[in-house]
Amino acid sequence: NEDKFVRADGSIQWIMWDVRPWYRADDSIGGLIISSSDITHIKERDAEKLKNESILNETNEVARIGTWEVDLKHNRVIWSSITKEIHEVPHDYIPDLNTAINFYKEGESRNLTTAKVNDAILHGIPYEIEVELVTMQGNQVWCRAIGKAEFSNGVCTRLYGVFQDISERKKSEERQQLLLNIANKQNESLRSFAHIVSHNLRSHASNISMLIDAISKDFPEITQNTFVQLLSKASNNLFDTIANLQEIVRGTATQKESLVAIQLQQPLETALTGIRGLITQHQVTINTSIPPNTWVMGILPYLDSIFLNLITNAIKYRSPKRKVTIDVLVTLLEQEYQIRVTDNGLGIDLAKHEKRIFGLHETFHGNTDAKGIGLFITKHQIESMGGRIEVESTVDVGSTFTFYLKKAAT
Structure with missing residues (x-):
């Protein structure tokens, strides 16, 4: 038997003991043999193991990571509770080796999975892929599937790995791609608009410059006027700005x-x-x-x-x-x-x-x-x-x- 004891200093000690009779020559019981041993370290190790398993299970729950195993010796498939949740099957559901592939969406996902599993079984090549599943409830789920093979005497006897539900990440990527496409279209529209604006501004700026030149030729004395000089500089700066705008629009x-x-x-x-x-x-x-x-x-x-x-x-x-x-x-x-x-x-x-x-x-x-x-x-x-x-x-x-x-x- 085993039991927990509290020491005088408040610490815990686990003791395992065994009680057996000892016999005289005439087979009568002469007394009892009592042996005991301190198993505190074993209990502490077991408690730490349970704690780590609990943390791992909670982490898997949050990250939506489940485990799976295929026993090729006995044609048996084992899914963890999270893997069953991802596939939206009952907790007492027993997956079948011959039909499990049907959960993969027909087409690219199913073909890719079949090819990777065959490579793992025949050549021991591990894999990590992102595929779509169709759950028992008919919902489409994106999953990250990781698989490895275990061999005995050159023959694959076991496949094992993890499933992770990555549907939210995929939705986020799709939203980002959609926004990127919209931004690209808007940028293209802005470039077209800038082309038009820069062309039209250049025409007007050219007219202003020619008018200033014409006035300067007909009335040379006006070029000494401070405001005319500023107007001339502003016209030249406008030309430079339009030229630079055209360079930017071209993407250079x-x-x-x-x-x-x-x-x-x-x-x-x-x-x-x-x-x-x-x-x-x-x-x-x-x-x-x-x-x-x-x-x-x-x-x-x-x-x-x-x-x-x-x-x-x-x-x-x-x-x-x-x-x-x-x-x-x-x-x-x-x-x-x-x-x-x-x-x-x-x-x-x-x-x-x-x-x-x-x-x-x-x-x-x-x-x-x-x-x-x-x-x-x-x-x-x-x-x-x-x-x-x-x-x-x-x-x-x-x-x-x-x-x-x-x-x-x-």
């Missing part, structure tokens, strides 16, 4: 492999030149601090657009209480540049809007002409160049948009 400047070294001062100056009239109109003070020889890896039209969006936003959402001041500060970190664009405008309530700042069609100040596109495009462009962007803002104090770009080797 959208990949990270196409990043080139760009002196950061160049796109900033291009942006400022393009909105010089707006800066003058609103008496904007712009302070820039860019270390000499600042080169980043980027795409020139993207950088033009980023500076243009951030600076025009700062002017557009200015505070009526003070004159507009915009600071552009560039700092070299280890392998990247930090570019900060700070304004003293209306600011954004981040407690309410932080998660929506860079969303498409998100606006925060109630302006009727706001489209909510600029920051969305800016974030996309920065990330396309391998960078990232952050925002800090306080209502009625101002905002700071900080973005990071990789340093170019010079």
